[in-house]
Amino acid sequence: EIVLTQSPGILSLSPGEGATLSCRASQSVRSNYLAWYQQKPGQAPRLLIYGASSRATGIPDRFSGSGSGTDFTLTISRLEPEDFAVYYCQQYGRSLYTFGQGTKLE
Amino acid sequence: QLQLQESGPRLVKPSETLSLTCTVSDGSISTTSYFWGWIRQPPGKGLEWVGHIYYSGTTYYSPSLQSRVSISVDTSKSQFSLRLTSVTATDTAIYYCARRSLMTTVTGTAQYYFDFWGQGTLVTVSS
Numbered sequence A: 001e002i003v004l005t006q007s008p009g010i011l012s013l014s015p016g017e018g019a020t021l022s023c024r025a026s027q028s029v030r031s032n033y034l035a036w037y038q039q040k041p042g043q044a045p046r047l048l049i050y051g052a053s054s055r056a057t058g059i060p061d062r063f064s065g066s067g068s069g070t071d072f073t074l075t076i077s078r079l080e081p082e083d084f085a086v087y088y089c090q091q092y093g094r095s096l097y098t099f100g101q102g103t104k105l106e
Numbered sequence B: 001q002l003q004l005q006e007s008g009p010r011l012v013k014p015s016e017t018l019s020l021t022c023t024v025s026d027g028s029i030s031t032t033s034y035f036w037g038w039i040r041q042p043p044g045k046g047l048e049w050v051g052h053i054y055y056s057g058t059t060y061y062s063p064s065l066q067s068r069v070s071i072s073v074d075t076s077k078s079q080f081s082l083r084l085t086s087v088t089a090t091d092t093a094i095y096y097c098a099r100r101s102l103m104t105t106v107t108g109t110a111q112y113y114f115d116f117w118g119q120g121t122l123v124t125v126s127s
Helices: none
Strands: A004-007 A019-025 A034-039 A046-050 A063-068 A071-076 A086-093 A096-099 A103-105 B004-007 B018-024 B034-041 B048-053 B059-061 B069-074 B079-084 B093-104 B110-117 B121-125
Touching: A004 A086, A019 A034, A019 A086, A019 A103, A034 A063, A046 A063, A046 B110, A071 A086, A086 B110, A096 B048, B004 B093, B018 B034, B018 B093, B018 B121, B034 B069, B034 B110, B048 B069, B048 B079, B048 B093, B059 B069, B079 B093
Parallel strands: none
Antiparallel strands: A004 A019, A019 A071, A034 A046, A034 A086, A063 A071, A086 A096, A086 A103, B004 B018, B018 B079, B034 B048, B034 B093, B048 B059, B069 B079, B093 B110, B093 B121
């Protein structure tokens, strides 16, 4: 099973600043089968990025994903007030999904 | 407009069976590019994939839950269901149903992701 480790656990920033969130895998993620989700309190997760760098439908272009192999990054270029949330990475391999433990952006 | 609605008991006793149903509102449950899944989240903690099912009945389960979990589908009712046996307090969680869709990446690779989620339902295991 591939373990995903996200850092930092908590990221404290202000609106207008840029954010960089990291997701490191214990083994190489085949075919960049990696996604990023945003979760706000009391809500279900929302798919932001899939295939490591493809934006999901309706996601603003201030969100971007990059990386390959074992190191992946979610970048938010200019934080809006609605971007403060918890972010999870997720990978799929060998017929199972695993999630990272999350980064809280506050 | 797709809606996924979870339903079922919110309180389950230890050692008993947790049962939830997800209703797919737009009739797309038999669409060939979709699977239907369950993901859970203990209060204040992270996400855990439980499993998913194709409309034909093919299932995939988390290895850590495989001995206790089963997912089934009823296309005539546009529903899929989760059963988790022999529950303990550690099974207390928000249970989300979600659609697993075939998506094409910028590099042209076809991959499956959970792109639409229900609102979730908190199930508590307690006597």
